[in-house]
Amino acid sequence: MTSPRAIADCHLYLCTPDRPDLASFVTACIAGGVDVVQLRDKHLEAKPLLARARLAASVCADHGVPFILNDRPDLALEVAADGVHVGQDDAPAALARRIVGSDAIVGLSTHGPADLAGATDPSGHELSNISYLSAGPVEPTPTKPGRPGTGLDYLRLATATSPVPVFITGGVTPEKIPTLAGYGARHFVVVRFLTEAPHPTQAARALRDAIDGIPT
Secondary structure: OOOOOOHHHOOEEEEEOOOOOHHHHHHHHHHHOOOEEEEOOOOOOHHHHHHHHHHHHHHHHHHOOOEEEEOOHHHHHHOOOOEEEEOOOOOOHHHHHHHHOOOOEEEEEEOOHHHHHHHHOOOOOOHHHOOEEEEOOOOOOOOOOOOOOOOHHHHHHHHHHOOOOEEEOOOOOOOOHHHHHHOOOOEEEEOHHHHOOOOHHHHHHHHHHHHHOOOO
C-alpha cells in the first residue's frame, strides 16, 4: 500500500458504476494510467455500496491512487475513502467536509457559470471546503440524462477562474483531449470510454498518452 498522490497531480479520473469485475477493471485502468478513481452508483443501497466501495478503495490503496466515493460522505468516512464527490443537489460541500475531515478530498460538480460562481466566491462558505471542481458535461452524455452540454466556453471560464483544479467531464476521448486542452483543460473525467472498453488498460493508455502530449 502506498500513499495517494495529491488531487492536483491527478489528470486521468475514472468514474465508474459498480460492475461484477470491479476490482480487476479498476486495476486494469490504473495499469493504463488512471490516477484517481470514483465509484458512482445511484442504484445500490447503503450496505452493498459499502461493500463495493471497500473493495474499490482497497485496490486503489494498493496502487497509491486516490479513491473517491460519490454522493455519500458518511459512507466515504466509513470505508476510509480518500474523499467524496458531491453534486449541486447533494449534501453541501461544507457538510461533506465536516463529515470526511480536513485531510480528505471533497469534489463538487458545476454545470454552468452560476454554479462556478457559487463554488468559488471567496465570501461564501463552499470554496474553503472544496479540493477540486468538475465542469461539464461539455457535451450531452448518457451518463447525465437530460442535462445539456455546457459547451467549450464554460470549460475556458472554469479553468481560467477556478482556484482549485478543474476536471472536465462529458465525452472525453483521446481524440478530443487536444481540443479540450486548447480551452484550458488539464484534468479529465472519463466514464464510457473506459467502462465500455473491451481492453481497459489499452483504452486508459490511449487517454494517458493524449494527456501527456499536452504542451506544457
